[in-house]
Amino acid sequence: MNTVVCMKQVPDTETLIKVQGTGIATDGIKWVMSPYDEFAVEEALQQKEKMKAGAVTIVSLGPDRAIEAIRTGLAMGADNAVHINDSAYYNAADPFATAAVLAAAIKNLQYDCVFLGKQAIDDDSGQVPAMVGELLGIPVITQVLKLEVAADKSKATVTREVEGGQAVIEVSLPVVLSAQKGLNEPRYASLPGIMKAKKKPVDVKTAADLGVTAGPATAIKEMTLPPARQAGKIIGGDDAAAKAAALAKALQEEVKII
Amino acid sequence: MHGSGAEISREVFWNILGPGFPTEQVLLYVLVFGTFLLFFRGLAKSGFFTRLKAAANAKGPEVDRLGNPWDRFWYMVTDVFGHRKILREPYQGIFHFFIFWGFIALLITTAIVFLQADVIYPIWHVWFMKNGFYLGLSLFADVFGGLAIVGILMALARRYVIKPQWLDEKGEDGVVLWFILAILVTGFTVEALRIQATEVDPSSPMFHYVWFSPVGRSIAFLFSGMSDVALRDTHVVLWWTHVLGALAFIIFIAYSKLIHIFMTPVNIFLRPDVPQPPLKAMPPEMFENAETFGIHNVEEYSWKDIVDGEACMRCGRCVEVCPAFNTDKPLKPRDVIQDMRTYVGEKAKLAIDADGTYHVIPDEEYTGPGFIGDTISRDTIWACTTCMACVEACPAYILQFPKLIELRRYMVMMESDFPAEVMDVFKGMENNSNPWSIGAHVRADWAKGLDVPLMSEKGGAEYLFYVGCAGAFDDLNKKVAVSLAKIFKAAGLDFAILGTEEGCCGDSAKKIGNEYVYQALAMANIETFNAYNVSKIITMCPHGYNTLKYDYKELGGNYNVVHYTEILDKLIKQGKITLKQPIEGLGAITYHDSCYLGRYNKVYDEPRDIIKALNSGSLVEMSSHHAKSFCCGAGGGRMWMEEDLGTRINQKRTREVMASGAKTVCTACPFCYTMLSDGIKELEMEEKLQAMDIAVLVAKAAGLDGKGQEADAEPAKAEADSE
Ligand SMILES: Cc1cc2nc3c(=O)[nH]c(=O)nc-3n(C[C@H](O)[C@H](O)[C@H](O)COP(=O)(O)OP(=O)(O)OC[C@H]3O[C@@H](n4cnc5c(N)ncnc54)[C@H](O)[C@@H]3O)c2cc1C
Ligand code: SF4
Numbered sequence: 001m002n003t004v005v006c007m008k009q010v011p012d013t014e015t016l017i018k019v020q021g022t023g024i025a026t027d028g029i030k031w032v033m034s035p036y037d038e039f040a041v042e043e044a045l046q047q048k049e050k051m052k053a054g055a056v057t058i059v060s061l062g063p064d065r066a067i068e069a070i071r072t073g074l075a076m077g078a079d080n081a082v083h084i085n086d087s088a089y090y091n092a093a094d095p096f097a098t099a100a101v102l103a104a105a106i107k108n109l110q111y112d113c114v115f116l117g118k119q120a121i122d123d124d125s126g127q128v129p130a131m132v133g134e135l136l137g138i139p140v141i142t143q144v145l146k147l148e149v150a151a152d153k154s155k156a157t158v159t160r161e162v163e164g165g166q167a168v169i170e171v172s173l174p175v176v177l178s179a180q181k182g183l184n185e186p187r188y189a190s191l192p193g194i195m196k197a198k199k200k201p202v203d204v205k206t207a208a209d210l211g212v213t214a215g216p217a218t219a220i221k222e223m224t225l226p227p228a229r230q231a232g233k234i235i236g237g238d239d240a241a242a243k244a245a246a247l248a249k250a251l252q253e254e255v256k257i258i
Numbered sequence: 259m260h261g262s263g264a265e266i267s268r269e270v271f272w273n274i275l276g277p278g279f280p281t282e283q284v285l286l287y288v289l290v291f292g293t294f295l296l297f298f299r300g301l302a303k304s305g306f307f308t309r310l311k312a313a314a315n316a317k318g319p320e321v322d323r324l325g326n327p328w329d330r331f332w333y334m335v336t337d338v339f340g341h342r343k344i345l346r347e348p349y350q351g352i353f354h355f356f357i358f359w360g361f362i363a364l365l366i367t368t369a370i371v372f373l374q375a376d377v378i379y380p381i382w383h384v385w386f387m388k389n390g391f392y393l394g395l396s397l398f399a400d401v402f403g404g405l406a407i408v409g410i411l412m413a414l415a416r417r418y419v420i421k422p423q424w425l426d427e428k429g430e431d432g433v434v435l436w437f438i439l440a441i442l443v444t445g446f447t448v449e450a451l452r453i454q455a456t457e458v459d460p461s462s463p464m465f466h467y468v469w470f471s472p473v474g475r476s477i478a479f480l481f482s483g484m485s486d487v488a489l490r491d492t493h494v495v496l497w498w499t500h501v502l503g504a505l506a507f508i509i510f511i512a513y514s515k516l517i518h519i520f521m522t523p524v525n526i527f528l529r530p531d532v533p534q535p536p537l538k539a540m541p542p543e544m545f546e547n548a549e550t551f552g553i554h555n556v557e558e559y560s561w562k563d564i565v566d567g568e569a570c571m572r573c574g575r576c577v578e579v580c581p582a583f584n585t586d587k588p589l590k591p592r593d594v595i596q597d598m599r600t601y602v603g604e605k606a607k608l609a610i611d612a613d614g615t616y617h618v619i620p621d622e623e624y625t626g627p628g629f630i631g632d633t634i635s636r637d638t639i640w641a642c643t644t645c646m647a648c649v650e651a652c653p654a655y656i657l658q659f660p661k662l663i664e665l666r667r668y669m670v671m672m673e674s675d676f677p678a679e680v681m682d683v684f685k686g687m688e689n690n691s692n693p694w695s696i697g698a699h700v701r702a703d704w705a706k707g708l709d710v711p712l713m714s715e716k717g718g719a720e721y722l723f724y725v726g727c728a729g730a731f732d733d734l735n736k737k738v739a740v741s742l743a744k745i746f747k748a749a750g751l752d753f754a755i756l757g758t759e760e761g762c763c764g765d766s767a768k769k770i771g772n773e774y775v776y777q778a779l780a781m782a783n784i785e786t787f788n789a790y791n792v793s794k795i796i797t798m799c800p801h802g803y804n805t806l807k808y809d810y811k812e813l814g815g816n817y818n819v820v821h822y823t824e825i826l827d828k829l830i831k832q833g834k835i836t837l838k839q840p841i842e843g844l845g846a847i848t849y850h851d852s853c854y855l856g857r858y859n860k861v862y863d864e865p866r867d868i869i870k871a872l873n874s875g876s877l878v879e880m881s882s883h884h885a886k887s888f889c890c891g892a893g894g895g896r897m898w899m900e901e902d903l904g905t906r907i908n909q910k911r912t913r914e915v916m917a918s919g920a921k922t923v924c925t926a927c928p929f930c931y932t933m934l935s936d937g938i939k940e941l942e943m944e945e946k947l948q949a950m951d952i953a954v955l956v957a958k959a960a961g962l963d964g965k966g967q968e969a970d971a972e973p974a975k976a977e978a979d980s981e
């Protein structure tokens with residue numbers, strides 16, 4: 001089975017984020033593969049291993065540094081990669097423009113499934129999977145928890161998360177699937193994997209190479225950090241009754257919720 | 259034959275040799291010759307030569323264990339005869355000492371008798387075995403032979419009455435003891451019969467000296483009523499029983515653990531150089547060109563690792579001290595060595611052709627049981643805390659746990675096969691250079707408001723204070739870092755920290771088996787240290803201490819590294835820190851030796867001296883301390899793994915603290931501090947017991963604990979900001 005994984009390089013969740021203009025300052029940031037994309041890569045690899053055939057191709061839009069995350073995916077076991085290195089597109093950080101270049105790149109590839117993370121953990125828009133599906137003209141299933149592909153690759157049974165439960169869906173292939181936490185446990189790249197990844201082919205492209213002209217559909221006007229968390233307050237009192245009274249008073253007068 | 263005259267001596271072969279041609283003597287030669295043939299056949303049958311062949315063909319890295327041969331030889335001689343390590347365990351040490359010296363005494367005596375009767379007398383007709391020399395020899399043999407019997411009885415008592423849990427119970431173990439006892443008892447009985455027949459009569463020249471054979475003389479009383487003929491008949495029968503028994507015993511050596519008589523001294527000669535890291539670094543260039551990392555085929559070990567198996571006599575000292583075994587986990591270091599030995603032999607049999615050539619069996623062709631999993635279980639491999647108690651205890655100088663780490667290297671780097679919870683630890687070290695996975699930018703936040711000099715601002719300093727991840731990221735241990743910074747400042751030490759330029763030392767990665775990540779972390783630190791021309795380093799954590807001191811050397815980083823207890827001890831003794839007033843409420847204090855400070859680096863006195871200098875409570879020792887200290891459970895990357903097999907190591911240690919009668923347990927290691935604090939909480943002993951790092955107490959006693967408390971609140975806020 002041939003699969004494509006859309007993978008984005010994002011700042012590590014623990015990195016200090018500093019706002020700069022309508023984006024973030026990139027100096028001193030440690031970049032990693034977006035965690036939901038790790039589930040996507042892992043699932044593609046597991047499906048390939050199950051079918052014992054096919055190739056896994058990583059497609060990523062990002063600057064030069066994105067190659068590190070691409071190599072991580074290749075070290076995990078993906079076979080090759082397309083790196084769309086086009087500043088107009090990655091700087092726009094617009095879901096539609098992103099989906100347009102990804103879909104254009106995917107169109108040139110052989111695929112039975114396209115895997116994406118359910119959202120990228122940097123701008124959290126969660127729109128790209130649906131848009132890619134639309135642009136490719138194939139079904140989309142988001143928040144996937146479990147995937148079983150029929151041996152003849154005609155259809156797949158997909159379990160996805162719904163509010164408070166799970167839904168099981170049967171879908172024809174090819175299909176776009178977005179990965180939710182719980183789908184699998186991403187592997188740790190082995191050392192031979194890391195070494196082999198250095199030699200795996202990475203096709204570098206621009207939007208023009210792919211014939212994409214669609215511009216961004218949105219523009220970021222302002223970026224701010226969430227307000228700093230307030231220090232907690234400990235309600236004192238001589239005994240339980242006094243503490244309860246003080247609490248009630250605070251809720252009434254300070255927070256004004258009762 | 260000489261010796262029947264009126265001088266003080268005895269007739270060799272009394273009552274044994276017939277008249278005329280010495281048929282019996284010739285028979286004896288034939289038997290001895292046959293015994294040696296059977297001995298070597300025994301070695302072959304028990305696979306000894308096969309395993310040595312496997313060792314000779316081992317593919318592992320070359321280890322130099324032949325440098326300074328004279329030093330090695332001298333160490334071996336003193337260790338074998340002086341029982342340096344064996345006597346560390348009083349009971350088994352003493353009984354082994356008795357048996358050993360019994361053997362040696364009887365061997366020497368037999369050799370002298372042989373020289374006298376079969377070499378010197380027949381050639382030169384000189385009889386030197388007489389008078390004072392003879393009496394001395396007789397006493398020597400009797401006394402040590404008697405002690406050997408005491409030793410055997412003590413060993414039997416241990417095996418059948420005391421029965422420690424860690425003792426191995428193979429059939430041969432009992433046989434060995436009864437066998438030796440039978441040889442000793444028949445030997446003494448033969449002597450007693452001869453004494454009764456020839457020396458107790460006042461006409462005998464030996465009459466006045468018969469007590470120079472105290473054991474034989476005493477037993478002779480049992481035979482005082484027997485006729486001369488009966489004495490002689492019994493003597494002949496028992497003499498041959500004794501001789502045949504002794505010869506059979508020599509053959510038995512080849513088939514049993516007694517081969518350690520030869521192989522343990524060999525291993526002592528080949529012992530690892532100290533100091534050196536017991537776990538060698540993988541050569542960095544390997545990461546460029548090797549195809550496989552770590553070990554999964556037993557042939558990939560070094561020859562020395564395979565020879566180790568031959569020296570192990572299954573004494574179980576390593577099991578007795580192993581924290582994993584003592585908390586019901588499946589790891590017994592002895593069994594690792596023994597199972598490996600058996601496996602080496604089985605696999606080597608397949609690898610040796612009919613003509614004796616050895617060829618390595620390719621993985622594709624090999625269908626037998628694997629080494630990882632089938633022979634050494636994964637749970638065994640992951641249970642080790644690298645506490646080094648096994649290595650320290652082993653009288654045969656075997657390196658047990660490094661063999662397990664080699665397997666971890668294969669599992670981690672080749673197969674990504676490790677406990678699931680370790681994934682985040684690796685990612686944390688890779689992305690944020692700390693196993694807590696906390697943003698690298700908050701590494702120096704513990705120092706906020708304390709005005710701690712930064713290398714980048716100061717440009718250089720006499721000492722680099724290498725804080726390490728625990729001091730930088732763990733709330734409990736930040737207090738230790740804060741205390742140390744305040745103390746160093748107060749003492750006027752010329753020091754600086756690296757702040758956010760500091761990186762994880764890599765110890766956990768290394769011991770979990772991820773040498774690749776370890777070396778990346780180490781190289782980053784070495785580069786930073788060298789950029790500031792660092793030569794002296796103070797570490798807060800014994801793991802960082804050991805890593806920077808020894809492991810970094812292998813990667814080209816040479817630094818003079820001290821642990822904070824060493825420097826605090828010095829500063830206190832020099833009067834640069836004054837411990838103004840005793841601290842109230844500490845009660846009796848005990849000190850928990852960190853494995854990496856104690857066993858790894860022999861820092862035992864400094865922490866104790868500091869505690870005494872606090873003048874705040876008497877220092878008591880736990881049941882295990884110094885070189886025998888029991889691990890807290892956090893080493894070897896176990897800090898980051900679930901402990902779901904058996905009971906918890908930290909709780910066992912906490913109970914030992916409790917049993918010592920101490921109210922405060924002092925630590926000098928962030929992992930120990932955490933593990934014991936948790937142990938106290940888990941066992942709900944907070945009322946009776948507290949864990950305290952020595953640095954925190956010193957700061958308090960020096961009146962430095964008040965200022966700069968705002969620093970404690972800062973990091974929490976910084977973390978919130980980054981979410
Ligand atoms: C990044 C991300 C973070 C999130 N975080 C949270 C969270 O913290 N807490 C939480 O509770 N939820 C969260 N959600 C879920 C989110 O609230 C829902 O996705 C959202 O409410 C819309 O649901 P949906 O995406 O399934 O869209 P859809 O079900 O497709 O609905 C989208 C919209 O389309 C229109 N629509 C759909 N069907 C019809 C119809 N039949 N007739 C008319 N209009 C229709 C409606 O306007 C509807 O609101 C998150 C989602 C994302 C992508
Ligand atoms: S190092 Fe410690 S835990 Fe590991 S085998 Fe040896 S004694 Fe047991």
Ligand code: SF4
Nearest residue numbers: 570573574576592652
């Ligand atoms: S490894 Fe050493 S300590 Fe352990 S049983 Fe063997 S000889 Fe004894």
